[in-house]
Amino acid sequence: MSEAVKNLIIKGHEIVEDDWLVLRLAEPVDGAPKHDPATVAVPEGKFIVPLSLWLVQRELLAARAAAGEIGVWIASDERPEALKDDLSKIALIAVDFPKFTDGRGYSIAYNLRTRLGWTGELRAIGDVLRDQLFSMRRVGFNAYATRPDRSIHDALKGLSDFSETYQASVDQKVPLFRRHARNVGVGAGTNNDGFGI
Amino acid sequence: MYQYDQYDHLIVRERIAQYRDQVRRRLSDELTEAEFLPLRLQNGLYMQRHAYMLRIAVPYGLLASKQMRMFAQIARKYDRGYGHFTTRQNIQFNWIELEQTPDILADLASVEMHAIQTSGNCIRNTTSDPFAGVAADEIIDPRPYAEVLRQWSTFHPEFIALPRKFKVAINGAVEDRAAIAVHDIGLTVVRNDAGEIGFKFMAGGGMGRTPILGSVIRDFLPWQHLLTYTEAVMRVYNQYGRRDNKYKARIKILLKAIGVEEFTRQVEAEWADLKDGPETLTVEEMQRVIDYFQPPAYKQLDDSDVVAAHAGNKAFANWVNRNVKPHKQPGYAAVVLSLKKTGVPPGDATAEQMDFMADLADRYSFGELRVTHEQNIILADVEQSQLYTLWEQIKAKGLATPNIGLLTDMICCPGGDFCSLANAKSLPIAAAIAERFDNIDFQHDIGEIELNISGCINACGHHHVGSIGVLGVDKDGSEWYQVSIGGAQGNNAAIGKIIGPSFSALQMPEVIGRLLQVYVRDRYEGESFADCAQRLGVAPFKEFVYATPIVEAGRLVGEDEYV
Numbered sequence: 001m002s003e004a005v006k007n008l009i010i011k012g013h014e015i016v017e018d019d020w021l022v023l024r025l026a027e028p029v030d031g032a033p034k035h036d037p038a039t040v041a042v043p044e045g046k047f048i049v050p051l052s053l054w055l056v057q058r059e060l061l062a063a064r065a066a067a068g069e070i071g072v073w074i075a076s077d078e079r080p081e082a083l084k085d086d087l088s089k090i091a092l093i094a095v096d097f098p099k100f101t102d103g104r105g106y107s108i109a110y111n112l113r114t115r116l117g118w119t120g121e122l123r124a125i126g127d128v129l130r131d132q133l134f135s136m137r138r139v140g141f142n143a144y145a146t147r148p149d150r151s152i153h154d155a156l157k158g159l160s161d162f163s164e165t166y167q168a169s170v171d172q173k174v175p176l177f178r179r180h181a182r183n184v185g186v187g188a189g190t191n192n193d194g195f196g197i
Numbered sequence: 198m199y200q201y202d203q204y205d206h207l208i209v210r211e212r213i214a215q216y217r218d219q220v221r222r223r224l225s226d227e228l229t230e231a232e233f234l235p236l237r238l239q240n241g242l243y244m245q246r247h248a249y250m251l252r253i254a255v256p257y258g259l260l261a262s263k264q265m266r267m268f269a270q271i272a273r274k275y276d277r278g279y280g281h282f283t284t285r286q287n288i289q290f291n292w293i294e295l296e297q298t299p300d301i302l303a304d305l306a307s308v309e310m311h312a313i314q315t316s317g318n319c320i321r322n323t324t325s326d327p328f329a330g331v332a333a334d335e336i337i338d339p340r341p342y343a344e345v346l347r348q349w350s351t352f353h354p355e356f357i358a359l360p361r362k363f364k365v366a367i368n369g370a371v372e373d374r375a376a377i378a379v380h381d382i383g384l385t386v387v388r389n390d391a392g393e394i395g396f397k398f399m400a401g402g403g404m405g406r407t408p409i410l411g412s413v414i415r416d417f418l419p420w421q422h423l424l425t426y427t428e429a430v431m432r433v434y435n436q437y438g439r440r441d442n443k444y445k446a447r448i449k450i451l452l453k454a455i456g457v458e459e460f461t462r463q464v465e466a467e468w469a470d471l472k473d474g475p476e477t478l479t480v481e482e483m484q485r486v487i488d489y490f491q492p493p494a495y496k497q498l499d500d501s502d503v504v505a506a507h508a509g510n511k512a513f514a515n516w517v518n519r520n521v522k523p524h525k526q527p528g529y530a531a532v533v534l535s536l537k538k539t540g541v542p543p544g545d546a547t548a549e550q551m552d553f554m555a556d557l558a559d560r561y562s563f564g565e566l567r568v569t570h571e572q573n574i575i576l577a578d579v580e581q582s583q584l585y586t587l588w589e590q591i592k593a594k595g596l597a598t599p600n601i602g603l604l605t606d607m608i609c610c611p612g613g614d615f616c617s618l619a620n621a622k623s624l625p626i627a628a629a630i631a632e633r634f635d636n637i638d639f640q641h642d643i644g645e646i647e648l649n650i651s652g653c654i655n656a657c658g659h660h661h662v663g664s665i666g667v668l669g670v671d672k673d674g675s676e677w678y679q680v681s682i683g684g685a686q687g688n689n690a691a692i693g694k695i696i697g698p699s700f701s702a703l704q705m706p707e708v709i710g711r712l713l714q715v716y717v718r719d720r721y722e723g724e725s726f727a728d729c730a731q732r733l734g735v736a737p738f739k740e741f742v743y744a745t746p747i748v749e750a751g752r753l754v755g756e757d758e759y760v
Contacts, residue, residue: 100232100235100358101235101318101358102358102440103318103355103356103357103358103359103360103435104435104436104440106354106355106356106357106358106435107355107432107435107436108436110355110432114470115470129232131219131232131236132357132358134354135352135354135355135357136354138354138355139354139355154227161211161214161215162208162211162212162215162352163207163211164204164207164208164211165208165352165354166204166208166348166349166351166352167348167349167350167351167353167354167424167476168474168475168476169353169354169355173475174475175349175424175475175476176204176348177348177479177482177485178475178479178482180204182202182204182485183200183202183203183485195337195338195341195483195487195490
């Protein structure tokens with residue numbers, strides 16, 4: 001590739017140019033040996049590499065990672081805890097959505113933010129579409145590589161579908177009932193007999 | 198009942214705008230059908246055989262009269278003049294145009310209703326005891342907790358693309374009328390020795406291809422932790438539930454695969470991070486929600502013997518005996534309006550009947566109605582002195598069939614006549630059986646029995662927990678029916694056992710007839726069919742049913758012999 005094509009992604013609420021490339025280990029065809037994450041070479045440039053590759057090549061990639069050229073992506077059937085000792089070494093974490101109907105990525109993102117304390121860029125990659133962006137934002141994503149066959153300008157609108165939500169998540173740590181004094185009921189204050197509190 | 202405040206209204210309004218735009222993008226092909234499918238499903242919109250079906254949420258089955266009138270209006274304006282009440286206390290309309298669905302939602306929003314998460318791989322409408330708040334055996338009214346769960350689960354960002362659908366039921370009475378054992382999560386409100394309120398927390402129940410009763414994963418969860426603990430269960434399921442096979446994707450399969458102990462351990466580990474966090478319920482929040490469920494302004498009345506007051510009126514006595522239920526408030530009763538008149542598909546109601554039922558609610562029952570999971574409607578707060586007048590009025594509209602809990606009070610899914618998932622038709626089977634056993638004296642003699650019919654293994658007709666369960670199956674492209682007996686819902690929930698090879702549609706009434714003959718022959722005094730079947734096992738029923746060839750003559754055979 002002589003001239004790098006700049007991709008567009010959404011970061012925060014902005015459409016920006018992006019020079020990261022995602023390295024995917026190709027599925028072997030016709031009985032060929034499986035690509036071994038230990039031996040696949042990461043080309044020059046800024047790459048988001050598979051978790052499996054990172055885990056076996058992290059010493060090899062250490063210098064490039066220190067230079068901010070390495071990110072790691074997590075597949076929907078992998079555990080984010082595998083990265084817990086490496087969070088200071090990598091530039092960004094991506095979570096792959098193999099299909100937009102595979103919701104495991106939401107829990108992976110939630111755990112990365114709340115349990116592992118990841119505060120850097122968390123990027124949704126794969127089958128990333130407008131109608132899922134709002135939920136992705138809520139569970140902690142802050143970058144979205146939307147599917148290239150769809151308008152990214154259209155997708156951006158998905159981030160603002162709702163202005164209020166009931167439950168707590170990463171973006172809003174306090175549920176509605178603790179944030180607002182809500183209307184009281186019709187029979188306000190009569191009694192709690194039979195309700196138990 | 199609960200009433201929307203500005204936040205509920207705002208969220209529903211923004212939902213309509215979001216969905217309206219999704220429909221627009223589908224119609225202009227900006228969205229493919231594959232991309233639109235999960236979006237419309239999370240709005241209760243299915244593509245059926247003939248048209249779209251729209252399922253509307255009735256939270257825990259509770260309806261205001263203005264909401265019932267809105268159903269009538271929708272039936273007239275957008276459908277063919279009727280609707281179908283479902284086994285999950287919702288309503289669905291079968292002849293809907295996609296282009297009109299955003300307007301239907303706008304109409305619904307005007308009466309504080311929506312169709313959010315009535316389908317799709319997400320947390321569905323929480324169901325509960327249709328007699329909540331009035332049942333004589335109630336310990337704690339479960340509806341405020343159901344409402345809290347409704348709000349928490351609505352558009353929960355992490356749980357919008359679960360491995361499969363997820364159903365929660367909650368019961369607060371001695372008798373379980375919410376079928377909690379066959380739900381993904383089944384909650385019972387209980388009091389511990391110190392008198393504190395909490396939940397017995399079950400998980401992993403379900404019907405479908407692999408019927409399993411739920412397991413208790415916590416004996417007592419203090420009420421404050423309802424949402425955080427549920428969230429822990431959901432997170433474990435979302436991460437580890439199978440996604441490679443839709444028939445193995447429910448939480449019950451995960452529990453079975455890793456065992457209750459390991460599942461519970463994982464939930465507790467997740468919960469350790471959530472416990473006492475911001476989603477912990479406060480007294481103030483529960484107080485706020487409970488205030489919406491205060492009892493109506495009952496009069497001070499005494500109980501009376503309404504049957505004695507109309508001595509000699511056997512039809513009225515039959516109706517009171519079957520369709521009128523005890524009430525915790527003296528002088529009041531709960532009335533079940535039967536949607537199981539012979540000749541009408543179970544659970545169907547016309548727009549005229551809906552308006553009529555709404556009027557009855559305003560006149561006799563503080564303007565509220567409930568939908569039961571047996572697909573009937575309840576007026577929960579009727580003065581006993583009004584029962585006779587009410588009965589005379591509902592008789593004229595076909596809502597007084599005295600069959601609640603009896604053979605013709607069947608649960609039946611829409612089946613192959615409407616549903617594109619079905620292997621076989623279910624409504625004609627229900628109709629043929631209902632016609633054959635229409636005699637109400639015979640039904641009263643048979644007594645409590647649950648006949649549940651599903652057109653396919655998805656088990657919307659709850660066949661696994663029927664005293665008699667009928668399941669439509671496909672054999673080489675033709676429709677057959679597999680029969681099981683001994684299932685039960687409630688406190689003694691059990692999965693029925695299959696009696697043997699399946700039957701043709703026209704054999705079904707005779708098959709039911711033969712099962713009942715064995716029961717009448719072998720029952721103890723006062724023993725129900727389900728108890729009798731559980732005591733005897735399948736053998737005597739199987740032996741008798743298959744003993745001689747069953748002529749394919751359907752309802753034309755032998756009606757008199759049983760009466």
